[in-house]
Amino acid sequence: MEGFRTIILADPNPVAEELMHRVIEDGAHTRLKEIATIDERRDQERKKRLLRNVAAPTANDNFTAEHAERIETTRSILAHRAKEKLSRTERLKHRYEFGYVHDGATPIGGKLQDGFVYKPLKSRDHPHLQAFVRTLPRLGKLKAGQTKEFVDNLGDSKVHFLDYRYIEGNKEVVGFIRTDNDGIYDSPEDLKRQLHKVLDPRGIPLPHLAVGEQSADGRIHKPHLITLLPVGNGVRTDEKANWRPIALLDAVSRALCHATLSMNSDPGGMSNPLRVKNPLSPHWTTVILNEDLPLTLAELGKRLDLRVTNARLQRDHAVVVGDREGMTECQSNSAFTTFRAATTNLLRHWHRTRDVKLDLSNREKLMANLMVELGSEARHSMSHGLKPQQAMAILYKVCAYLAVDFNPARIGSLRDNPGCMKDELQGVRSLRTRQSLGAHHTATKKRARTLAIMVFYMKKAGSDVSKARVARDCGLSKDTVYRLWNEAVAGL
Incomplete structure (x- = not known):
């Protein structure tokens, strides 16, 4: 048996395909040069550090057993790394020459799957699959696994990572939107037909990829629908990122899920939106639904109802x-x-x-x-x-x-007391009145807390107490201290 294939159902779009190839190749060439330079520099620095330990001792050195042991340890590390590098190269060569081999005896996702050999790389099937590779993090941060519950940094080559069933996108720069779908469809064509029926009246473009298991009768089970963002236009989510694109990404994700609720889309999948069924894995069938160039978040937002909470x-x-x-x-x-x-x-x-x-x-x-x-x-x-x-x-x-x-x-903290105004609000139906009573209650609590802080620092200052000193010690404004001073003095 051969692995699950890639099915292209989208209408041909030569212009979009050529542009995608050009963007991906330009970016890939630049990135390969950067990686080669970084790796070469890193290897040289690592060798320098190690060779310092094996340098021959001079006349001023005390050549001890400890020095000899350090030399022997360093040489063994160098030998082990050379052997490990060779084994990585051999495994990579084996993958390219003989393909991905699944023996059929190892349970995958809690069940057995017939053995197969899948020689080609799925990423070469379509530009959108190459674009998906660009949405993944670097090798050191890449996580993948055979089950959704367990993904980790398991491989020593990105090619091997791309054979796993589940994979995580880049958390620092998000490049795709996943919609979790729990439906079962008679065929890939049936899936596309239902998506057209639901999305076309609203002017929403189809997802670019659908990834799911295809049974022997041709049915697609519980696919993940993947909407790609333009290459180089992902959404930053790190600490220094602007919150507005992140909020827009969340709103678009909710709107896409809401638009396909009638097709059994599951909102629960939004809790972990970057862990996705890997469209490049031989264990899944990947369907290309849309060959058009990916739209930006802003363009998607114009076609969706972003008011969905x-x-x-x-x-x-x-x-x-x-x-x-x-x-x-x-x-x-x-x-x-x-x-x-x-x-x-x-x-x-x-x-x-x-x-x-x-x-x-x-x-x-x-x-x-x-x-x-x-x-x-x-x-x-x-x-x-x-x-x-x-x-x-x-x-x-x-x-x-x-x-x-x-x-x-x-x-909030464990000291909060929800329901503390239950008796006061009993029978009050006006929202404005309820909000007014709540605001008064909160202001009273804050005033009492501020007075307690002022009294504490006034007692601490002793005879040298003054309004300016209390304001400085408490971190309060002078206006607040002056306004509450008489009440604080009365509380001493």
Whole structure:
């Protein structure tokens, strides 16, 4: 058996293809020259450092056993590195000559797959696949693996990395947008036909790549839809990056997922958007859906509804799930709102009581704990008249989303007291009045905290207390100290 192939379904676009080839080749040549120069300089410096240790001792040196041992250790390191470099070269040569070999006896993703030999490199099949390679980080930071749960820096050559089933994009400069799709399609043509049906009326371009497993009957299972960004126009996400392009990237990702909800796109995939089914792996079938040049984020944003929030995305996804389970939109919305509030309150309670069930290191276990804790209530008291199976379907989606999205930092410190104004706000329906009461409560707490700080430093200063000194010691403005001085003096 040969490996899974690349299927090109996009209409030919010679102009776009030539431009893509030119951009990629120019960038690749420049990058290869840079890498060659850096590697050569790095090797020379490493050899110099090592050869210092094996330099012959002079008459002034005390040639001891320690010196001899250091020489022997350094020589063995040099020999090991030379041997390792040779083995890397041999493995790379073997990959080019004989191809990627899967024996069929090793489970892949928890199941056995027939053995095959795949000789060519998929990246040579199409310019978009070459462009995808450019969205990956350097070899030292590149992570890949055979399962979605475990990816790591496993290989010694980028060519070997590109054979793994899952791979992570560059986290510092994002070059693609992934949409996780849980649908099963009769054929690659059926997938493209459904995408046209959903996206064309809205003027949204098709994703460039679809990557999924193709069964013996030709069906495509749960593909990842990949929308490429122009080469050299990725989005920086490091500490010095501008927040606006990052916010636009998140908005575009949500909008693309929302546009394909009817095709079973999963918002949960946005929690780890850069870990993708590798379109260059022989284990997957890669479908080229769109040969046009990639659009920039700004151009994509003009064609999408960027007002889609996370809450709206999850709620609309619950409607789709509910419709599939035979629920009305009103029922699914009510159930989603109730389950989300209950799950959020439970997570906050576990956080404040330091419950062991809140295991943030294992999100799957956390989701299971939420399902166990809320399952009975979801089926009975919170069901909104739904069947148990329908209620559990909505609860599963809510728990899966919140188990990944929950961040304790968003709810403040453990000293916060949510619900402290519950009695004061009882029966108050006006939003403006509720906001006014909340603002007054917050201002009162801040005033009391500031007075406590002033009193502490006034006592510390003793007889040498003054308004200027208190302002300087407390880090408060003089206006604040002057305004609260009489109250602080009364509190001494």
